[in-house]
Amino acid sequence: MADARELERLLADAKTENDALRESEAKFRAVFETMIEACCIFEMIYDDVGRPVDWKILEANAGYEKQSGLKDVAGKLASEVMPGTEAYWTETFGRVVQTGEAEQIEKWHQPTGRWIHSSTARVGGSGSRRLVSVFYDITERKRAEIALRESEERQAFLLELSDTLRPLADPAAIQLAAATVLGRHLGASRVAYGEDTGDGETFVVSPNYVDGAPDMSGTFRYADYGSDILADLRAGHNRIQPDLAQDERLSEAERGAFAEAGIGASLNVPLVKAGRLVAWLGVNYATPHEFTLCDIQLTEEAAERTWAAVERARAEAALRVSEERFQQFANASAAALWMRNAETLNMEFVSPAIATIYGTAPDTFIGDIRRWAAMIVPEDRDTAMNHINQARNGEPAVHEFRIRRNDGSFRWIRDTDFPLCDEKGNVERIGGIAEDVTETKMAVEHQGVLLAELQHRVRNIMAIIRSTVVRSADGAGDVENYKVSLAGRLLALARVQTLLTRQANAGGSLRGILESEIGAQAHSENQYELTGPDLMLSPKAVEVLTLAFHELATNALKYGALSVNGGKVSVTWTLFEKREKPWLAIDWVEEGAPFRPPSTRRGFGSELIEAKIPYELRGTGKTSIEPGGAHCHIEFPLREAESILETDAPAPTRLYGGTVDMTGAPDLTGKTVLVVEDDYYIASDTAAALRGAGAEVLGPCPTEEDVLRLLEEETPTAVVLDLNLGGGGPRFEIARKLVERGTPFVFLTGYNPDVIPDELADVTRLQKPITLRDIVEAVSKL
Numbered sequence: 001m002a003d004a005r006e007l008e009r010l011l012a013d014a015k016t017e018n019d020a021l022r023e024s025e026a027k028f029r030a031v032f033e034t035m036i037e038a039c040c041i042f043e044m045i046y047d048d049v050g051r052p053v054d055w056k057i058l059e060a061n062a063g064y065e066k067q068s069g070l071k072d073v074a075g076k077l078a079s080e081v082m083p084g085t086e087a088y089w090t091e092t093f094g095r096v097v098q099t100g101e102a103e104q105i106e107k108w109h110q111p112t113g114r115w116i117h118s119s120t121a122r123v124g125g126s127g128s129r130r131l132v133s134v135f136y137d138i139t140e141r142k143r144a145e146i147a148l149r150e151s152e153e154r155q156a157f158l159l160e161l162s163d164t165l166r167p168l169a170d171p172a173a174i175q176l177a178a179a180t181v182l183g184r185h186l187g188a189s190r191v192a193y194g195e196d197t198g199d200g201e202t203f204v205v206s207p208n209y210v211d212g213a214p215d216m217s218g219t220f221r222y223a224d225y226g227s228d229i230l231a232d233l234r235a236g237h238n239r240i241q242p243d244l245a246q247d248e249r250l251s252e253a254e255r256g257a258f259a260e261a262g263i264g265a266s267l268n269v270p271l272v273k274a275g276r277l278v279a280w281l282g283v284n285y286a287t288p289h290e291f292t293l294c295d296i297q298l299t300e301e302a303a304e305r306t307w308a309a310v311e312r313a314r315a316e317a318a319l320r321v322s323e324e325r326f327q328q329f330a331n332a333s334a335a336a337l338w339m340r341n342a343e344t345l346n347m348e349f350v351s352p353a354i355a356t357i358y359g360t361a362p363d364t365f366i367g368d369i370r371r372w373a374a375m376i377v378p379e380d381r382d383t384a385m386n387h388i389n390q391a392r393n394g395e396p397a398v399h400e401f402r403i404r405r406n407d408g409s410f411r412w413i414r415d416t417d418f419p420l421c422d423e424k425g426n427v428e429r430i431g432g433i434a435e436d437v438t439e440t441k442m443a444v445e446h447q448g449v450l451l452a453e454l455q456h457r458v459r460n461i462m463a464i465i466r467s468t469v470v471r472s473a474d475g476a477g478d479v480e481n482y483k484v485s486l487a488g489r490l491l492a493l494a495r496v497q498t499l500l501t502r503q504a505n506a507g508g509s510l511r512g513i514l515e516s517e518i519g520a521q522a523h524s525e526n527q528y529e530l531t532g533p534d535l536m537l538s539p540k541a542v543e544v545l546t547l548a549f550h551e552l553a554t555n556a557l558k559y560g561a562l563s564v565n566g567g568k569v570s571v572t573w574t575l576f577e578k579r580e581k582p583w584l585a586i587d588w589v590e591e592g593a594p595f596r597p598p599s600t601r602r603g604f605g606s607e608l609i610e611a612k613i614p615y616e617l618r619g620t621g622k623t624s625i626e627p628g629g630a631h632c633h634i635e636f637p638l639r640e641a642e643s644i645l646e647t648d649a650p651a652p653t654r655l656y657g658g659t660v661d662m663t664g665a666p667d668l669t670g671k672t673v674l675v676v677e678d679d680y681y682i683a684s685d686t687a688a689a690l691r692g693a694g695a696e697v698l699g700p701c702p703t704e705e706d707v708l709r710l711l712e713e714e715t716p717t718a719v720v721l722d723l724n725l726g727g728g729g730p731r732f733e734i735a736r737k738l739v740e741r742g743t744p745f746v747f748l749t750g751y752n753p754d755v756i757p758d759e760l761a762d763v764t765r766l767q768k769p770i771t772l773r774d775i776v777e778a779v780s781k782l
Helices: 002-034 062-068 087-099 139-165 171-186 231-233 250-262 293-332 354-357 378-392 439-476 479-501 510-519 539-556 604-617 680-694 702-710 733-741 771-778
Strands: 038-046 052-060 105-109 114-120 130-137 192-195 202-205 220-222 239-241 265-273 277-286 336-341 349-350 397-404 410-422 427-436 530-531 568-578 581-591 619-626 627-638 674-676 697-703 718-722 743-750 763-765
Touching: 038 697, 052 087, 062 130, 062 397, 087 105, 087 114, 087 130, 105 718, 114 139, 139 293, 171 192, 171 277, 202 697, 231 239, 265 293, 277 439, 293 743, 336 354, 354 410, 354 427, 354 539, 354 627, 378 397, 378 410, 378 680, 410 439, 439 733, 439 743, 479 510, 479 539, 510 530, 510 539, 510 568, 539 568, 539 581, 539 604, 539 627, 539 743, 604 619, 604 627, 674 702, 680 697, 680 718, 680 771, 702 733, 718 733, 718 771, 733 743, 743 771, 763 771
Parallel strands: 530 568, 674 697, 674 718, 718 743, 743 763
Antiparallel strands: 038 052, 038 130, 105 114, 114 130, 192 202, 192 277, 202 220, 239 265, 265 277, 336 349, 336 427, 397 410, 410 427, 568 581, 581 627, 619 627
16 A cells, blocks of 8 residues: 555656646747747767767747748758858857857858857757757847947047148158058058059059068059059049959959069059049058958048148148248338238238338237228328228229328338138238338429429520510611620520539629620730629529629620720629628729710610619619720629529428328427327327327326326326226316326317316316317427
């Protein structure tokens, strides 16, 4: 009975275990069939020497097909359904059978074209060759990881390339550096940058990056490296040749040339710009090499960046040469060259010549346009600014304006302004050429004065000649007599003009005039005697007396003392004082002249002496015919007077500097004047006017803070004070402080008198707008 009960218990336990096993198997089966991952049970197959060589798939779940893409694999060998499976799968499964330790691997599976994650464990104890494997397709994840890694590597490569190229300025150095970075990254044996020569046949290769390969720099023919290579590169096609020895596009001779050069694989990336092949970047390997998409993309990127860096370097080199030439031109130019920002009008560049023209350091003009405009006289400033704006709007402008230099002088400036546009045609900058045309302007003005003076003098001379011609006819007995008289008088005029042009405004010697006129008519020096002090006459006196002495000498030759050998002319002159002014008295006396009855007609000579001398010299003249010959007495005041026969040039015209020109204004020498004004141009013009009057100027100061700070260090003798600094209405703190210090000042304001406090009512108030000369006069009274 006991045995029976024991048997029943054992049967019951067995049943329980079987039920549990069936339940466990049912659960496994449910999981096996429903799991998303692929699961298979397979048995390893070994060769005669005990090496794993294949496996037989015993079972596979529904997920197997989804994860691998393979159908109906149960009962089949792996080599049958997955031919070409990599050896590392067989090795891994054999190791799990041998050790009994489960393994996980992530590997590429070529037959299915997928990345697989596999977890494999042995089924059964030692000696079992049965395995269970759970795997799933991780291709997308792997691709993402690879793409991320390649992206990171690409970014790291490009960063290194950029950092390497950035400091380089030599095109050849850039090409070699880029080739080196790419060659090391790809593990290539050679990387070279070549440039097309443009002749359709050759290219030039710069020094190469090489690793165990010879350098191949120099000039080469395209035809030596493939009959179709130039066409490919010109078309912008990458030339990819992973195994040159087997490349059917190459002839036997071309393959031999590559082999001789030690090139087993080649990648050439062309750079086609504006439809023209300009360069290419080549990567070589000594042995056959499969170029990945990443390799090609990196080479393309490196080629573009290398080309851009080379072009940048060449452009910068050309720009440096251009800038050096421009700087040489600017430095050598007598005209000042300048350039402004078109938007802000701030000065960006001025050439050294501006210092000579404007009389101040070039740096003075850099920045705010008001620094330049403040030097322009107020009357010309708006016009000058309008011409700047004209160039700003794209229209060239030529204009002239006056400036006041720091030394107080005024100059005429001619500015030629022109727009400088960007590639889109927008005005980016304003360029200009400034010239000092003061001398030219003054010469033109003086030329006008000279012309007017010449016209005036010629008309006067013509009037004298006309008068001489007409009056000579009155006393002429016949044509011959008229001709001789007129010729003599015109020659006398010529002698006057010659004498007066020897030295401008100098006049002439009285003795010299007499010797010239009497000596021309006398038979010998014994026929005349001159007695009197050496005396220089004014140009006007020379003109009148020369004509008078000519008439006297001519008459003496015709009718008087010089007409006979025994006759004589005596001329004496003395100085005397009349009405507190020096006068000159001249007496002409003839002796030994033949008798002739007194003339009943007043001739040319008599009228000249008795009418012209009183009228033009403000003196007297009297002639008479005595028994021994003619007597003449002349007296007139010695004073400066111009002759119309003078040819000296009028004094040059003076350059007027407009309202800031303080010529004739009160002298402020010795005064130190503080200018307090917040308007830039009013402040600058006021300061310029005060300096022009001789004052030393402090400031100008635009704010109350500036004034108080300056007063701590300086002691002005006078102040020009604006009441409203920076807006906000009139303020009197500075005025009260000046009263405390005892410093005299004037208000310069646009406010009415009623805003000024009673205690400051006695302060002079200058109402804006006001002339600069009025400001100077007000300061002079302080």
